[in-house]
Amino acid sequence: MEPGPPGGSRPAERGPCLSSPLGADQAASASWLSAAGAEPGRYPLAVAAVLPAGGCGERMGVPTPKQFCPILERPLISYTLQALERVRWIKDIVVAVTGENIEAMNSIIQKYQHKRISLVEAGVTRHRSIFNGLKVLAEDQTDSKLSKPEVVIIHDAVRPFVGEDVLLKVVIAAKEHGCSDYDLEFGTECLQLALKYCHTKAKLVEGSPDLWKVTYKRDLYAAESIIKERISQEICVVMDTKEGEEHVGHLLEEVLKSEINRVKVTSGALCHAGGDLQQIILEQCYNFVCVNVMTSDFQETQKLLSILEQSNLSILYPVVVVSVHFFDFKSVPLSQKMENLMWIREFAKEVKKRNILLCGLLICYPQDEQKLQESLRQAAIIIAALIKERNSGLIGQLLIA
Amino acid sequence: MEPGPPGGSRPAERGPCLSSPLGADQAASASWLSAAGAEPGRYPLAVAAVLPAGGCGERMGVPTPKQFCPILERPLISYTLQALERVRWIKDIVVAVTGENIEAMNSIIQKYQHKRISLVEAGVTRHRSIFNGLKVLAEDQTDSKLSKPEVVIIHDAVRPFVGEDVLLKVVIAAKEHGCSDYDLEFGTECLQLALKYCHTKAKLVEGSPDLWKVTYKRDLYAAESIIKERISQEICVVMDTKEGEEHVGHLLEEVLKSEINRVKVTSGALCHAGGDLQQIILEQCYNFVCVNVMTSDFQETQKLLSILEQSNLSILYPVVVVSVHFFDFKSVPLSQKMENLMWIREFAKEVKKRNILLCGLLICYPQDEQKLQESLRQAAIIIAALIKERNSGLIGQLLIA
Structure with a gap:
């Protein structure tokens, strides 16, 4: 599957949906994505996200799995979904949760009015969960509401502060570098999983300090303070x-x-x-x-x-x-x-x-x-x-x- | 300089000053330290700590160097000093601060009634600061109020949650392993500095999640929440x-x-x-x-x-x-x-x-x-x-x- 052509012959410009400052290269590459904002329904590059969210939060020291821990009374995963939803060029967001949490997850989606979300059952490992998510995206079913993506972003459910700039970097890297040997050598196993089973492109790109993962209880505290500060x-x-x-x-x-x-x-x-x-x-x-x-x-x-x-x-x-x-x-x-x-x-x-x-x-x-x-x-x-x-x-x- | 003998022939027991649970090995090794609690003025093993605190806090994104950032209106470094002071077998604590902060540091020591603290001027790098701290400890001046230590703990001023158990591990490792090749191969430059200039023993030991370093603003938030939780x-x-x-x-x-x-x-x-x-x-x-x-x-x-x-x-x-x-x-x-x-x-x-x-x-x-x-x-x-x-x-x- 090849990425679609860049957005016509117009000069490269920052799309209306890009809220974070981008370098000139990124802005140029973003033009295929920004076009999506202008023409609803037509996405020159099909992007989806898979969120493995089947973890049980052992290190947190609390009974609730960390992705469901409340921050200002709202579960952490809802903040992550919000961060991805805000990015209009991500067409589908697939969340992998364990069977016992599917109902709770559906309530979260309903209560906080999340859109473009599909659920799949998590596997016993993080990789299995990613695999399950990729599988439903790769399936060529005519009755599926999901479109087959050209780029899939794998994003942890417990990294709530991901910005559009980092996500865009991921997509640009995926499009430009494709599945090179470099990826195979330095990438993580997640990348190889994507390559092996889904014929979908992926690459490891550098994140930002904001992208940090909520792992310990202190991270929940930090997340709560950051969110409180942002809305104040x-x-x-x-x-x-x-x-x-x-x-x-x-x-x-x-x-x-x-x-x-x-x-x-x-x-x-x-x-x-x-x-x-x-x-x-x-x-x-x-x-x-x-x-x-x-x-x-x-x-x-x-x-x-x-x-x-x-x-x-x-x-x-x-x-x-x-x-x-x-x-x-x-x-x-x-x-x-x-x-x-x-x-x-x-x-x-x-x-x-x-x-x-x-x-x-x-x-x-x-x-x-x-x-x-x-x-x-x-x-x-x-x-x-x-x-x-x-x-x-x-x-x-x-x-x- | 060789460490003093273990605390006599009494069976190994946990000292009165050890508040954290320790393994049997540690408890045994701690007996030279615990004896200090029983006999004031006589420390079978002389331990001191050096805190490099000359940083300017670039990554924090705030004008105040992070070690002086307030948590519940008290500077972060005071919490770190408190954690070290609580450990009675640490005899001297040497803090390296830049010249412009010496006055502020003296006020902190006075206001929060810190004891056993000496100040030295920080160097242009972290290593120079450590060196300056070690130097005053190593000096053989009869008029110095500092005693020449057998073990020196180098501890970041921005790790406020260090527990006695980790500090004890450091001291035990320093005593038992001394300056082996292992240290030289896997240790950090700080260790080599200590070895080269002070003829003092040191080793790299594993910390705990609590030992994390306040680096970003989110870490300050987390520290504040942890402290609030502890006192509530x-x-x-x-x-x-x-x-x-x-x-x-x-x-x-x-x-x-x-x-x-x-x-x-x-x-x-x-x-x-x-x-x-x-x-x-x-x-x-x-x-x-x-x-x-x-x-x-x-x-x-x-x-x-x-x-x-x-x-x-x-x-x-x-x-x-x-x-x-x-x-x-x-x-x-x-x-x-x-x-x-x-x-x-x-x-x-x-x-x-x-x-x-x-x-x-x-x-x-x-x-x-x-x-x-x-x-x-x-x-x-x-x-x-x-x-x-x-x-x-x-x-x-x-x-x-």
Whole structure:
């Protein structure tokens, strides 16, 4: 089976689906793949992936096989599938799991809405599992929903941080080097298995530090922290305001910008049908600070929660919402304000079912400018802590700055 | 220089300073070392350690050299020093740091009360740094506070989880194998350096998974999680009660035991001069749940805080204290109770200076048995979250279960 021709006579360019920076050579070679983005249904080079996921996780020291260990309550393998799915030119993803885990795997696929996944039964060894995966791809059945690939990527289920750039390197190497003697000499047995049974091309290419394998318990910890950090890169301050309007939310936004390092702070308005907010959600911001200034205590937060619930944002990651309320010691007693806000516990329980972590934050609003800045700074510290930890044990709490 | 004789004719036994399980061979060989514990000042085998710590942390992707990166606000190197200090038969620890970091290193030694540490200036390479460390140990100066060692352990400053068992293996191998050809053939250049310049014995021995090196940012994350987990293994429920007395704290203790997995839950009484509590502190429990039932709102918590402040417990790790208060909706309005408890913010600010993280927890105490269990279960979830995250951004908050 020979790879298809490069993408016509157009100058080589980076495809729309390539999110990582690539060298010029790679960009040129990527043109057959990027064409796929432009013309749905037509993939000049057919690429599939096989994930051996039949391991039992002995070294992890936990009863659950490591590929099913939860990170932020979602199994590790789902993160790996997500990383492969994001790459639009991978047409089919075949996962090899043991018979007893097929049902659990199907639930994972359904719950996290994974696409282009097929399951096969794992073998007794990793190689057998790969073999089983390759076999279903190689079968020439007219009723199969899988297409026969020209390049197959073998990827460990427990390497969740694989980037499109590395995958592309793999495919380019497979296409350009084919099944040379070099592969046979320096490649692993997996390569030889692919060569022997499937007449499919493969080559060993260098990875990146991100590609590391979750092996020990400490790797699970590291993976969790990396994922938490990745989804904590942006905070959106949401308020019900028209453009240019003075709003206490803008004050908070400024303090968040200066107090929280290396985090992008944006703002979104609820009032004009939430257009910019929709865009922020689409761009996958997982942290919202919602400023309530209306007479009804949770008006803005309820609007935001309903927009979030309608989106699919919280399917893959827990979304943090901090419902912010201001109070002036002199006008309303703190205790009364707090009692009004106790409803947050009920809201929080409700939205937790949809993976939204809701907390309340009461910010003291004194007349004194310096004291106000101190309150806002304290608020920023609390918001940063809630977003960093993303701990569902703290939902429904009303914190005070 | 030859190693001293084995520890007399007594049967080989595990020394009192050896906290990790050892094989019979190791235990036998350890007898020269364990004798040191029994007879202060007399070390049958003189052991020292050299820590090259002059690296600049390029791979970490952060401006601070990795050995100085903070984990729970304490620099990584301090954890490594702590691991070596715990081993009583290591007499001297020589750290090689660059000139610009000598002052910072001295502050670390002072702040975390490290003992038996000497500093030398690092060289331009790791090997030069090791050489500088070995040189001061080998010098035969009568005015030197360092003793000339028979075995020197070279240990990376960025391997904080080294256990006594591995260190012992190193020393035993060094003593038994000496400077054989095997070492020269398979050892690293560091070994040859030691052999060439210091006439000191060394050998390459196998480590354990715990011994891994903090290299990438993900390793810092993993290290932080491991440390957090290690200091969250035990929770002590503190109450002011006499033995056998019925106390609401015992109810909470039972629920903590059943709800929080893999954590030892003990209880300590404040009343009889805190004898058992002192013991728990000595055994390094870093988590306290203090139950307040006296009329004055923080009586028990204040007692506990003063005991903790007098101990040195929080020098190395942040200690979590959850100040628990019960309330009955029917007898006192929630808002009034909460207002009384707002003082916790001031206490928390004060004790944070001594590395104690104080939070308040108000537990609803309904008459209905089932509802009470639900409140206590909720309290356990919150306590577990506070202990797990150990985030100073949340101190002084009053949470509600």
